[in-house]
Amino acid sequence: MTQTAQEPDTQLWVRPFEAADVLPVIRLYGRLNRRHEPLPRSLLLVGLEEFSEGQMVAMETSLAADGGERLVGAACARRVGWNQDPPPDWKGCLATAEEEAKAPDTLFSILRLEEPAGPREAVRDLLLEAQQRQTTEMGLAQMVTAAPLNGYALFAAEEDPNTYLERVLAGHRHDPALAFYLERDFVPAGIVAGYPGGGGDEKFGLLLSWASPTQVN
Numbered sequence: 596m597t598q599t600a601q602e603p604d605t606q607l608w609v610r611p612f613e614a615a616d617v618l619p620v621i622r623l624y625g626r627l628n629r630r631h632e633p634l635p636r637s638l639l640l641v642g643l644e645e646f647s648e649g650q651m652v653a654m655e656t657s658l659a660a661d662g663g664e665r666l667v668g669a670a671c672a673r674r675v676g677w678n679q680d681p682p683p684d685w686k687g688c689l690a691t692a693e694e695e696a697k698a699p700d701t702l703f704s705i706l707r708l709e710e711p712a713g714p715r716e717a718v719r720d721l722l723l724e725a726q727q728r729q730t731t732e733m734g735l736a737q738m739v740t741a742a743p744l745n746g747y748a749l750f751a752a753e754e755d756p757n758t759y760l761e762r763v764l765a766g767h768r769h770d771p772a773l774a775f776y777l778e779r780d781f782v783p784a785g786i787v788a789g790y791p792g793g794g795g796d797e798k799f800g801l802l803l804s805w806a807s808p809t810q811v812n
Contacts, residue, residue: 612650667710668718704740746770747794
């Protein structure tokens with residue numbers, strides 16, 4: 596279990612995903628993605644059955660007298676080669692991830708959620724660090740995840756997503772979602788369309804990879 600103090604009266608920690616977490620996570624996904632199809636219950640259950648160690652939730656515990664706690668985030672991962680049917684919005688991302696990281700030693704983070712009414716960046720950091728640590732402890736070569744090209748919507752009329760990405764990497768554009776990952780040693784691994792919350796009419800997102808320290812010379 597990983598935990599960290601967030602505020603004087605609360606504590607954030609990560610624990611394994613349990614069957615009882617399925618409904619709360621589906622509700623959390625719905626609050627964050629009101630315009631998308633509901634998160635299939637089967638996606639979470641299959642993850643628990645086939646790769647339980649890759650599923651985790653972030654909890655926030657009150658240090659006050661009542662000691663209440665609530666689920667504030669979730670992360671679901673697969674090893675590359677997973678062949679179950681994903682939500683429609685993820686099919687393109689999964690197919691591209693298979694092409695970008697064909698080796699079976701890759702952890703592919705297909706879902707990471709943070710409660711909007713909470714310490715989102717701290718939760719995102721905690722879940723990401725837990726997945727990176729898992730990648731290393733399992734002896735995997737890399738972790739692959741994805742992020743929306745949120746800022747691209749402002750420039751879609753004048754440049755394609757590849758040009759936009761080049762300008763972000765060169766420091767001529769600022770994309771908050773990408774900045775979070777680039778600051779944590781992730782590198783671009785390919786642009787995908789149909790990403791939930793992605794930028795532009797085609798909802799562009801970006802696959803990113805992180806190399807396990809055991810694989811870096």
